[in-house]
Amino acid sequence: MNRERDIIHKILDKEAEEQDKRSLARALETDPAARQDILGITTAVRLLEQSERLEAPPSFAAGVMNKLPQARPTVLSLLRNFLFSSRVLRWNMASALAIALVSILALGAVSLRTRTDATIHTGQAEAKVLVRLTFYAPQARTVAVAGDFNKWKTTADAMRRSNGIWSIDLKLQPGVYTYSFIVDEGSWVPDPGAESYKDDGFGSRNAVLRVNI
Amino acid sequence: MIQNTNKLMIGYFACILLLLAMPVRMLGAENHLVAISSAVDASTLLATQKIELKAKAVAAIQGGVPAEDVEIVITRALHRKADAATISRYLATSGAVKKEGLPIGPVLDRIEQGLSKGVPPTQVAQASERLADKLRSARPLIDQLLREGLSGKGDREEAITATARALEQSFSEEALIGFGTAVRRSKGSLQVFTRTLDTASSLSANGVSGKTALSLVTTAVERGYTARDLDTMARRLDAEVKKGARPEDAAAAIGREDMRDARSMRRDDMRRDIKSDHGRGAGSGMGRGR
Numbered sequence: 434m435n436r437e438r439d440i441i442h443k444i445l446d447k448e449a450e451e452q453d454k455r456s457l458a459r460a461l462e463t464d465p466a467a468r469q470d471i472l473g474i475t476t477a478v479r480l481l482e483q484s485e486r487l488e489a490p491p492s493f494a495a496g497v498m499n500k501l502p503q504a505r506p507t508v509l510s511l512l513r514n515f516l517f518s519s520r521v522l523r524w525n526m527a528s529a530l531a532i533a534l535v536s537i538l539a540l541g542a543v544s545l546r547t548r549t550d551a552t553i554h555t556g557q558a559e560a561k562v563l564v565r566l567t568f569y570a571p572q573a574r575t576v577a578v579a580g581d582f583n584k585w586k587t588t589a590d591a592m593r594r595s596n597g598i599w600s601i602d603l604k605l606q607p608g609v610y611t612y613s614f615i616v617d618e619g620s621w622v623p624d625p626g627a628e629s630y631k632d633d634g635f636g637s638r639n640a641v642l643r644v645n646i
Numbered sequence: 647m648i649q650n651t652n653k654l655m656i657g658y659f660a661c662i663l664l665l666l667a668m669p670v671r672m673l674g675a676e677n678h679l680v681a682i683s684s685a686v687d688a689s690t691l692l693a694t695q696k697i698e699l700k701a702k703a704v705a706a707i708q709g710g711v712p713a714e715d716v717e718i719v720i721t722r723a724l725h726r727k728a729d730a731a732t733i734s735r736y737l738a739t740s741g742a743v744k745k746e747g748l749p750i751g752p753v754l755d756r757i758e759q760g761l762s763k764g765v766p767p768t769q770v771a772q773a774s775e776r777l778a779d780k781l782r783s784a785r786p787l788i789d790q791l792l793r794e795g796l797s798g799k800g801d802r803e804e805a806i807t808a809t810a811r812a813l814e815q816s817f818s819e820e821a822l823i824g825f826g827t828a829v830r831r832s833k834g835s836l837q838v839f840t841r842t843l844d845t846a847s848s849l850s851a852n853g854v855s856g857k858t859a860l861s862l863v864t865t866a867v868e869r870g871y872t873a874r875d876l877d878t879m880a881r882r883l884d885a886e887v888k889k890g891a892r893p894e895d896a897a898a899a900i901g902r903e904d905m906r907d908a909r910s911m912r913r914d915d916m917r918r919d920i921k922s923d924h925g926r927g928a929g930s931g932m933g934r935g936r
Contacts, residue, residue: 581755584718585762609844621763629880631844632815632851634756634773635765641848643877 561604571597580612611639678713695730728767735771749803784809791826800837808843853893
């Protein structure tokens with residue numbers, strides 16, 4: 434009986450094939466209950482086709498959907514939706530201006546931070562002490578000083594000669610420094626007039642300079 | 647739709663906050679990175695070595711090694727024709743020291759100084775690694791002294807550095823602990839410990855044995871020498887050495903002079919005590935004219 438019902442549905446849906454129709458015809462000839470059944474269905478279809486069709490209100494689908502039980506979303510699905518669901522950005526002038534204002538404030542804050550750092554450095558620079566280093570080397574062609582205060586740059590602090598005495602004025606913050614003179618761009622000589630000396634870690638010595646306020 | 651707009655706004659503000667909270671470490675490093683990149687590109691290293699070196703430089707800066715120092719180390723090393731492996735050793739050593747929370751300044755100073763002085767690059771690497779090892783040994787030693795009651799007044803990093811340099815000059819850990827204990831007993835602080843240890847290192851750099859140098863500064867601490875006294879001591883020794891005296895003999899002479907000065911001071915103190923005892927009341931100690 435179920436098979437005949439399936440065929441009837443197929444016929445109503447216009448999906449039945451010739452073979453199905455022949456099979457149904459054979460069943461109807463032999464089975465009076467089936468004949469009764471198909472008569473009822475065809476009558477119902479005819480009545481439905483003849484009845485007036487009413488349009489569903491626009492909120493009908495949404496109402497039905499709302500009445501369906503909601504499935505609890507997982508954290509993963511929420512995250513996926515947040516990251517990958519496509520969005521349409523609606524904007525207005527007020528929110529655009531607000532964003533612009535926040536951007537300007539943020540850039541201003543970064544710039545202010547940089548300027549504050551610079552101010553701190555200036556403050557430290559103000560606390561520097563002027564120190565004069567001298568070195569007697571009348572035969573030398575050039576003399577420079579390199580130390581931890583200038584990261585051992587050999588050309589950063591060239592000294593000036595006057596009557597065979599080389600000298601330089603350095604502005605240094607209070608602290609302990611190590612240094613050496615570089616004579617004729619090649620020989621490293623620890624200051625012979627230094628207060629004390631330190632091993633340089635390479636088998637030689639550096640002069641020690643203590644700067645106090 | 648409005649809800650989505652709100653979410654976007656929140657996201658935007660969150661990005662701005664993140665930007666503000668971003669470590670300033672990488673900000674301002676661009677110029678150094680450009681200089682590093684130019685120096686590496688101009689070098690004779692292989693293409694793969696160049697890429698690796700640049701990556702290591704960025705990693706070192708991100709790890710907290712100052713960008714300026716990374717630039718100096720790389721450019722100076724390339725100028726000295728150091729190979730990629732040796733330059734990587736410099737970066738690895740300084741990066742490791744920074745990561746371990748040890749003072750990075752002395753290690754960078756050693757590398758920069760060695761390269762500037764024209765020390766062979768591999769020797770510079772060995773010297774910086776040796777110093778890094780001594781810094782590792784120095785830290786627990788300082789911590790032990792602090793635990794045992796040495797006053798924490800002073801810079802811990804400077805104390806670690808001074809100790810590491812002393813260890814490099816063959817001062818034993820036991821001797822340094824003993825010296826630290828002497829400083830503590832004399833109510834000295836970490837600052838005094840660092841200052842006097844620096845003097846001991848200076849004496850040692852002048853050729854005085856570690857034992858004699860420590861003995862001299864221990865005496866100085868026990869007598870409450872000031873920083874100026876310590877400088878004078880180092881200057882006197884240097885002057886004697888310049889005159890041709892053997893460092894050890896000069897140190898011994900300074901020690902003898904100090905002992906004589908101390909005896910004379912004690913005698914003076916005693917005379918003062920004796921004089922002041924006159925007129926003291928009964929039971930006031932060692933008076934004699936009663």
